[in-house]
Structure formats: C-alpha cells, structure tokens
Amino acid sequence: MIEVRFFASLREEMGREGAQLEPSEASTIGEVWERVADGKKRPANLLMARNMDYSDADTPVVDGDEVAFFPPVTGG
Amino acid sequence: MIEVRFFASLREEMGREGAQLEPSEASTIGEVWERVADGKKRPANLLMARNMDYSDADTPVVDGDEVAFFPPVTGG
Amino acid sequence: MNIEIRENQFSPWEEIQRYEKEVLDPVHAGQYGAATVFSGTMREFNEGDGVSGMFLEHYSGMTDSYLEKISQEAAERWEVLDTLIIHRVGVMMPNDPIVLVAAWSAHRGVAFEAARFLIEELKSRAPFWKKEQLEEGERWVEHNTPA
C-alpha cells in the first residue's frame, strides 16, 4: 500500500486526513495526486514529501511509501 | 582646574590615576597630554575623551573639563 | 545538538538556563564565549487583524527529522559547540512562546550567523502550519514573512 497524507488547509479542503492506494495505481507522486485529489488541480505552491523527505511530482513511489501533500510551511 | 584621568594599561604605565592642570597650562587635549605624560609619546591607538565624549587631540579644553586618556576598549 | 517539539507552554529563558546547566556546561563550560538565542512569540495581531488564539499543526516525524537536519547543517557550516531548537505545537494564546533557537560558539560571529540560519531554515523548511483564531473566524496563515 501507499499511505497518502494531507496537512493543514489542504486536509480541510480535501475533507480527509489522507488515503491509501494500491502500488499499481500510481508510480510517481504526481500520479498519486491524480488518484486522490478528486479532480482538483495541483496547486502551484503545493509541497510534496516521500517518506518524510521533500520530493517533487516526478519522484517515483513504491509499495510501503508514505506520500504527503501540504501547503507552504508557516512555523517559527 | 582640568581633571585628567588615565585608564587600564595606560593608568598602570603612568603609575597614577590621573592629574590636575590649571586651565592656563593647556588649551587642547593634545596639550593636556604633553603636560601630563612625562615626555611619553602619544600612542597611535590612544583614545581621548573630553567630558566623557570621544574627542581628538585638537579638541579645545576649558576650565572644569574632565579629560581622559585610555587604550582601545575591550569590553563585551 | 538537541531539538524538541512541545505540546505545552514553555519559557525559552528557563529552557536555555537549564540546557546550559545540564547539557552544555558539563561538556563545554569555559569554552563558549558566545550564545545567540532567538525567541519567537505569538503576537496578538497579524496582517492587520487581531488574533486571539492559534493552532499549530505539524507533521510528526518529518518535522523532527527536518529540525535535526537543519541543526546538522548548521554544525557543518559553522564552528558551533552546540545548538538547541524547541518548537511549540497545538493550541496557544497571544504572548506564548512559539519557538526558540540557540547557538553556542567560542565567538560571537558564528553564534549570530548559526542562530539566524536555524530560524530561517526552520521557517522555510520545517513542516509546521499556523491557523489563527480571528474575531470573524479562523484562517490558515498562507506564508511566512520573508527574512
């Protein structure tokens, strides 16, 4: 399985904390987004992480990965 | 009177905390140094203050002034 | 080199004092001539609006890992003796401390630059998000102010 997580304002927009995908459903982070975003276009400032490291839409994903999508960070 | 003060290593070199001059003995800080320095040449990095403000050798002095000579500052 | 994410209110100055006494001094007493500490506190206004409360969300695991990464990078770039980062999460109120970064070094230039680096990198890379409570409702902060 690929574990998908949303954070902050994106989590609220999506109306859920995340999703799960079969590895066969997506081979890159960009494809993960397509599968879970209910047709929503990828925001230009969207941040993406694979296994808790910043990544981009072309990053490959494999079984067991955790993929996260979130808006610009605002800590500190 | 003009009150003259030495600080730190200069105080130790001079062997005294300061001196007093009659106003008629010196009209600038440079002249004050001549009167009190026992022939010692003015060190290139010597700092001078008149009434607790940084000044230079050409600064005029008058009766009641406090003139201080000291080495580069090393606080902080 | 320590990082901590806290759910409860903390005093940055008590934390620094304790850290120096318990962690730094046993190893580095007499070696650090310089400590630079930055403390970020919740203001009661932002972008012209009054803010009465705040919720700070984070990505548990990734946040910790990025705070460690940032500390590691500072240690590689500068001759710091130690660094400390503490960041609050959860619900907080105006005037509550949000973040503390500190860098200890033999000399002041390094301490200032490393502390500045820590807070700038934290703000641009560590996955935290602020949601503000305004009079008219809530809003997510959309971006941090630039350095």
Add this chain to the structure above:
Amino acid sequence: MNIEIRENQFSPWEEIQRYEKEVLDPVHAGQYGAATVFSGTMREFNEGDGVSGMFLEHYSGMTDSYLEKISQEAAERWEVLDTLIIHRVGVMMPNDPIVLVAAWSAHRGVAFEAARFLIEELKSRAPFWKKEQLEEGERWVEHNTPA
C-alpha cells in the same frame, strides 16, 4: 530601553525572563513576535593561553552614557520595541556571564540586526577594559576580535 552595569554575577536568562515579565509585558505583551539575545561568557582561554580569572575595568559615567547612546541609535535605526544591555565589571571567573544584549521587535529581522548592532557597537565604543589572569601573570587584552 535599559542599560545596567553590574558588579556581581548575573544570570542572563533570569534577567531576560524578569525583564520581560516586569518591564516589557506590562507595556508590550502580544506585540513582540521576536526577541534576539546575545550572551557573552568568559572563556577559560584566549589567544592560545589559559585564563583563570579576569578583571573588568570601566569608566564610570562615560560607560553608562555610551551604552545609552548605542541603545538610542538602535532605536532610531530599527523598529525595536525595547532593548536591554547588562555588562559585568570587576573580578570574574571562567564561565561567568560578561555581557547580555537583547532586542525585542514585531519581526525577527529587526531583532537580529539590532542585537548584533548593540554588541558590535558596545565592543568598539563602550569604555571597558579586560585584564586577564594567566598562569604566568596578568595581561591587558589589547584589542577585541573583529566581528
């Protein structure tokens, strides 16, 4: 905007905590988002030699006046809400705090720049002099290390 010259040991972090509680917060609670604090501590070595003690001399009156001048200049150059300078004089030991400068502001850039300004100006203009106790005797420190 406060300055103090102290003859006795002090804890920089306790001073900051007290200052925030007693002086800053009654006026500025919820307004400052950023505090940058620099603390300078006596090292047990300098220019390659072990230092076992130190005497810090100052020019009473002129020193106070220059610390105030420097604080005033910082307040004119940056939008600081408040600043604090505490400097130790007299006899001290390794690991003793020597100096504390702090700047509070709405934003972090200002707090960092103002605190850095305060310590650099203090080091180049405030009339303090350090005399170090070495194994072989005493020596006056001849100049501060550049920023």
